[in-house]
Each structure stands twice: as structure tokens, then as C-alpha cells.
Amino acid sequence: MRAPIGTFEDAAPAAERLDLLPAPVVAALTAGWGEFTAEQLVHVDSDPAVADTAVFAEHHGVELLDTSANCVVVAGKRGQDVTLAACVVLSRTRVDVNGAVRKHLGARKASFAPMDTAVGESRMEYGGITPIGLPAAWPLL
Incomplete structure (x- = not known):
């Protein structure tokens, strides 16, 4: 099987790799x-050493910057309350944490x-957090 984007040596349907996926993703x-x-x-099996966007694109194909996205975890704070959210953004795009995300979360600071926190709460590996399987309470932006 070939991945739809990038150059990956090892790609297969996720159904054949459930043993490699984090429990919340499998669920x-x-x-x-x-x-x-x-x-x-x-x-596709990804090495945490190449999870950084620029390194990932260089390793798997620069064209990925135009076709891939990152999932980042953001913490919005209002007083003592903290709201976690996931933001999925195209690789060439920056997350507007203190603008759009903060406002969407109704937070004073983001x-x-x-x-x-991101790893513990998502129960996924850093550099491999995906929107699939995130806690239901988290907004997905």
C-alpha cells in the first residue's frame, strides 16, 4: 500500500496496525x-526524531508542506480554569494561539x-498526537 502523500517505506491500512496505535485511537x-x-x-510508522514539521518534510518529501497538517494541543486559561483544545493546521500555517484560538476558547490567555500535559491528557506520543481519539471534551479547531 502507498501513503496518499509523501514517501514512506512502510504504509498499511490502520486496521492492520491497531497493535501499534495508542489505545484512544484504537477505540x-x-x-x-x-x-x-x-x-x-x-x-505510516513515524519516527519521533522526524516529527518536527521541517524535518518531517525534508525526510519524507518537501511537497508535504503543501498537503500535510499538524495537530497541536493548546491550553486556554481563564482564572483557575484550563481548557485544552486541539488545533489542526496546514503545515505551512501558524496557529493563531493568542488571537483566534484564545477567543474561541473564551480564555484570557492561551x-x-x-x-x-499534551501527552498525559491525550494518551498519545509527543509528535504523534492525532485528532482521532482525543478526549471528547476537547474542542477540535
């Missing part, structure tokens, strides 16, 4: 994430969530 795919199933999605 979401098994239940049918939106209208997508594990049979419809392609899994920033990228600390790595330990």
Missing part, C-alpha cells in the same frame, strides 16, 4: 471516528500546552 477507530473507519485510513 475511536473501532467505534467509527466520524464517518471514517480503520480500513479507510493509512498508518499557549501551547506543556508536553507532559
Whole structure:
């Protein structure tokens, strides 16, 4: 199987790789994430060392900057309340954390969530957080 974008040596339907996926991703795919199933999605094994956008594009093909997206976790704060959200943005785009995201969350301050928070709350690996399987309470922007 070939990945729809980039040059990956190892690609297969996600349904054949459930043992490699984080538990919340498996649960979401098994239940049918939106209208997508594990049979419809392609899994490519990614090395955390190449998860940074620029390194990822250089390693797998620069054209990915035009066709791929990143999922980042943001923490919005209002007083003592913290709201976590996931933002999916095209690789060539910056997340407007202190503008659009902060306003959408109704927060006074917003920033990228600390790595330990993003990993702990999502139960996914840093550099491999996907919108599939995120906590239901998180807005997906």
C-alpha cells in the first residue's frame, strides 16, 4: 500500500496496525471516528526524531508542506480554569494561539500546552498526537 502523500517505506491500512496505535485511537477507530473507519485510513510508522514539521518534510518529501497538517494541543486559561483544545493546521500555517484560538476558547490567555500535559491528557506520543481519539471534551479547531 502507498501513503496518499509523501514517501514512506512502510504504509498499511490502520486496521492492520491497531497493535501499534495508542489505545484512544484504537477505540475511536473501532467505534467509527466520524464517518471514517480503520480500513479507510493509512498508518505510516513515524519516527519521533522526524516529527518536527521541517524535518518531517525534508525526510519524507518537501511537497508535504503543501498537503500535510499538524495537530497541536493548546491550553486556554481563564482564572483557575484550563481548557485544552486541539488545533489542526496546514503545515505551512501558524496557529493563531493568542488571537483566534484564545477567543474561541473564551480564555484570557492561551499557549501551547506543556508536553507532559499534551501527552498525559491525550494518551498519545509527543509528535504523534492525532485528532482521532482525543478526549471528547476537547474542542477540535
